Amino acid sequence: MEKVAIYARISTDNLGQDVDRQLHEVREYCQRMGYEIVEEYVDEGFARTTRNRPALDKLIKDARQRKFHLVISDELSRFAGTPNLLLNLLEELKLWNVHLVSVKEGISTNNAMGELVATMLSAISKMELFNLSHRVKSGISNSRRKNGGAWGRRTNLTDDVAAQILERRKEGWGIKKLAKEFSVSHxxxxKVLPEFPDAASSSPQVI
Structure with a gap:
């Protein structure tokens, strides 16, 4: 029976993220495949772009000891959120003949094609975030031009802060936490987030 490890991660408990759901789906997958689950590694409160995570570090350590042959996550972004980070982790695991499986994308990195597809998907995810950030910055700049340099009420919001808000939202931060972190209103x-088009299109009030 193939020995496997499960890896799950959430950034926060907002946006309906639930580590138990991830674990449940992967456990069911392992049962269907007839895999033996050696251990479950869970990181809570860590961004997908962060390399230093306690559970991930322990997973790598156990991989060196060859406790399992596969690492299974419900999707690639749980494991790594950038192409470079993903490639580095895959190369590290390959040293001990350990491969990554993503249930949602149906990808296994135990061959060159699987590694290529995984890296491409990671790059696409990063590009989507970049494009969102670019559109928001462009919209803010346009609003400022129309309103004599101001954008909405006097606020701490800058292009850089808007980009950071998008990044944190992608990681699962809620509206309340974002507002508190960046000292802006809800x-x-x-207005920054694309999922609230009505707020973004409302007329700014300049004071």
């Missing part, structure tokens, strides 16, 4: 956060 409405300002909603």
């Amino acid at each position: 409405q300002t956060v909603r």
Whole structure:
């Protein structure tokens, strides 16, 4: 019976993220495949772009000891959120003949094609975030031009802060936490986020 490890991760408990759901789906997958689950590694409160995570570090350590042959996550972004980070982790695991399986994408990195597809998907995810950030910055700049340099009420919001809000939202931060972290109003956060088009299109009030 193939020995496997499960890896799960969430950034926060917002946006309906639930580590138990991830674990349940992967456990069911392992049962269907007839895999033996050696251990479950869970990181809570860590961004996908962060390399230093306690559970991930322990997983790598156990991989060196060849405790399992596969690492299974419900999707690639749980494991790594950038192509470079993903490639580095895959290369590290390959040293001990350990491979990554993503249930959602149906990908296994035990061959060159699987590694290529995984890296491409990671790059696409990063590009989507970049494009969102670019569109928001462009919209803010356009609003400022139309309103004599101001964008909405006097606020701490800058192009850089808007980009950071998008990044944190992608990681699962909620509206309340974003507003508190960047010292802006809830409405300002909603104007930045593409999922609230009504807020973004409302007329800014300049003071």
